[in-house]
Amino acid sequence: MKVVTTIAEMQHVRSTFGADTLGFVPTMGYLHAGHLSLVRYSVAENMRSVVSIFVNPTQFGPGEDLARYPRDLERDLALLSPLGLDCVFVPAVNEMYPSAPGPSTVVTVHGPTECLEGSMRPGHFAGVATVVAKLFNIIRPTRAYFGQKDAQQVAVITKMVDDLNFPLRVVVCPTVREADGLAMSSRNVFLTPTDRETAKLISCGLFAAAALWQAGERKAAVLEAAVHESLRQGSFIAIDYVAVVDPLTFDPYTSGSSAALIAVAARVGATRLIDNILLSRAAPV
Numbered sequence: 001m002k003v004v005t006t007i008a009e010m011q012h013v014r015s016t017f018g019a020d021t022l023g024f025v026p027t028m029g030y031l032h033a034g035h036l037s038l039v040r041y042s043v044a045e046n047m048r049s050v051v052s053i054f055v056n057p058t059q060f061g062p063g064e065d066l067a068r069y070p071r072d073l074e075r076d077l078a079l080l081s082p083l084g085l086d087c088v089f090v091p092a093v094n095e096m097y098p099s100a101p102g103p104s105t106v107v108t109v110h111g112p113t114e115c116l117e118g119s120m121r122p123g124h125f126a127g128v129a130t131v132v133a134k135l136f137n138i139i140r141p142t143r144a145y146f147g148q149k150d151a152q153q154v155a156v157i158t159k160m161v162d163d164l165n166f167p168l169r170v171v172v173c174p175t176v177r178e179a180d181g182l183a184m185s186s187r188n189v190f191l192t193p194t195d196r197e198t199a200k201l202i203s204c205g206l207f208a209a210a211a212l213w214q215a216g217e218r219k220a221a222v223l224e225a226a227v228h229e230s231l232r233q234g235s236f237i238a239i240d241y242v243a244v245v246d247p248l249t250f251d252p253y254t255s256g257s258s259a260a261l262i263a264v265a266a267r268v269g270a271t272r273l274i275d276n277i278l279l280s281r282a283a284p285v
């Protein structure tokens with residue numbers, strides 16, 4: 001497993017792969033079992049695989065947790081090395097953005113960026129879309145792997161790939177959860193034992209709403225109320241949103257559609273957590 005820090009070397013390594021299929025997993029590091037599941041899908045489905053580790057400053061707003069975002073490259077490389085991937089790309093910030101503080105060219109995706117995370121975190125999705133576009137151009141993958149955990153990010157990247165004709169397939173992998181249902185996240189490391197108890201109420205609420213959906217409930221207000229009822233049992237600093245939306249466009253859900261997604265963002269202590277559950281005629285994931 002090669003560890004590469006410059007764009008020039010990454011492009012060289014990519015050129016040695018020739019026509020082999022290439023899977024790519026972009027991450028911000030501090031890896032957990034959710035990230036590793038994406039890597040396993042990539043290694044299973046492609047002849048070559050590359051993971052990137054880059055805490056992208058342009059997707060953090062002022063006052064967000066860029067400075068304290070957890071980082072441990074040595075640990076990440078130790079977790080990745082047994083998985084059979086070819087290369088880990090770990091660029092420094094000035095390698096990705098030589099013209100500080102950020103790029104002059106920015107990818108703006110309209111539509112799914114205009115609500116929920118997009119409204120709460122202005123500029124976040126422009127930062128995400130731009131860095132992912134750069135990584136796609138550097139790595140030129142056949143397939144790129146993203147987690148359902150960040151459902152709105154999936155909608156944004158899928159739209160960007162479609163609109164800008166990136167020659168690759170976006171593969172969406174299921175959310176990996178702790179035994180009690182809490183969605184795995186690098187930020188969970190910040191949760192105190194009391195925060196942890198509160199945090200698990202997010203997935204409890206989502207599962208309760210999914211059970212209602214399975215039983216035939218289709219009213220957004222009723223599904224949202226089931227989540228709120230669970231959240232009320234914990235001591236959240238704030239509940240940023242609980243919303244039933246269309247999983248592709250992120251427009252508000254209209255009863256009658258066969259698929260819906262319930263998205264939640266809430267603050268526990270100093271940590272902001274997001275989670276969601278996809279609802280369709282089949283079982284929720």
Ligand code: AMP
Pocket residue numbers: 026027028029033034035037038145146147148149150173174175176177183184185186
């Ligand atoms: P991040 O390092 O948080 O930017 O995440 C990198 C990728 O891992 C993104 O595609 C995330 O959606 C995905 N991911 C993060 N947490 C999970 C999880 N619990 N289950 C599955 N995928 C995840």
